[in-house]
Amino acid sequence: MERPTWAGTEIDLQRPSAARVYDVHLGGSHNFQADRDVARRITDAMPELPAILRANRNFLRRAVRHLVADGVTQFLDLGSGIPTAGTVHEVAWRADPACRVVYVDTDAVAVAHSRALVAGADRAAAVHADLRRPDDVLNAPETVRLLDFTRPVAVLMVAVLPFVPDEDDPAGLIRRYLGPAAPGSRLVVSHATQEGSEEHYAEATDHFRRCVGEFAVRTRAEVAGLFGDLTLVDPGVVYLTEWRPDPGEEDADPRRTSTFAAVGRKG
Template sequence: MTRPDWAPYGVDLDRPNAARVYDYYLGGAHNFAIDRQMAAQALAGWPELPLIMRANRSFLRRAVRFLVSSGVRQFLDLGSGIPTVGNVHEVARAEDPACRVVYVDIDPVAVAHSRAILDGDPQVTAVQADLRSPANVLDLAEKEGALDLDKPVAVLMVAVLHFVPDADDPAGVIARYRQATAPGSAIAVCHATADGQGGRADEHRALYARTPTPMTMRSRAEVDRLLTGYDLVEPGLVYMAQWRPDEDELPERPEDYPGYAAVGFRR
């Protein structure tokens, strides 16, 4: 295919990518034909996927607003993907213009586009890094994003931990971020689950096995164990649609939005 102007050289145009598929579900324009083909396959078996992705995005917005109201002014968005309307810096700075945000993604397309739209904004930056290397991520967040790690930081892991396999010790990764951040720091997590989803979850995992980031869906108990060391705020770890929903957002069947979500503060 012809390389779009916004796509950096070196990106494989013939292999689907999770960040770009997510962008497509949200109605974005920064995805390739191969990503749309994968999305079409997924939608054939799970037509509610765009609604689920938007519910995930809605949780992110609610969590950021809550964290700003709780006094947090620095955000480290891991696996941030390609920025779309309602991203972290827009939501946080609508509450307090002093907020700083560092977007982190391993995908060069996501980072290149982020840098383009954030160019000239001294309070927001994007870095290309692997979230599984907390020391490197935090070093870049300090040097390029001017985060002050002596002050509280909210670590956002929204729709990304299910791309970290058990072999890479996701609990240990989270623990290293917790240990490196100051008292008063927080975490916000939203994690895909196969609980109650049956065979279509298996089909979804099979599709993502074709990408550089296969998916590991986890049970509620497994996600809860990842959050050891954080005190979760009410309502705790729940389906994402149940986490402090806006008045018009709570669906009749929250389990139809199969992701567990929580916000907590480090001990």
């Protein structure tokens, strides 16, 4: 397989990654045949998945707009993935050009493209790090330069916590990120669940686990528990299309998204 110019020599073209499989589902072009093969098998089992992932991106955009309107202008996007149209900084800057954004991902392709996208911008940066190592993320030069934790920060964990198994203590990781953050900081989460499409998710998630890696689905109660003592913003933990939908985005059957969404506030 010929190596694309945007793929560094450290990247194994034969090993699929979560970020690049996600990119395939969203119709992106920064992925390899190994990623496309996995994506095809997953969508064979769960044909609605690309639509679910688009609904997830729409939720992210709505949440960012809501937060900027509420005065939050700093964003730490953990597990940000490969950039697609309507990225966090694009949405945030459209509402307030003073917003600051730090993208974090463990996938080298995702980080390379995020860096290329924000090259020359002084209010956005990308960090190559594993969100399960909060000290690496919070002490990264880009994070220290751009984010002031004495003021409210939005910690975005959108479609990433399923890749954090219980043994890695996802609730504890969230506390590590929100602990140093000022009152008024927010946590934005979307999380896969089997409560909407039990018969489809089992086969799709099993294939992902075998080919890519860990993938945990959690119940509504478990997702709510991740917020700890944060105050849930109305409407609480709901399906993706139920979280403050824009006109025309209302969904007659929100359960089919098989993904919960919620925003919590500190203090």
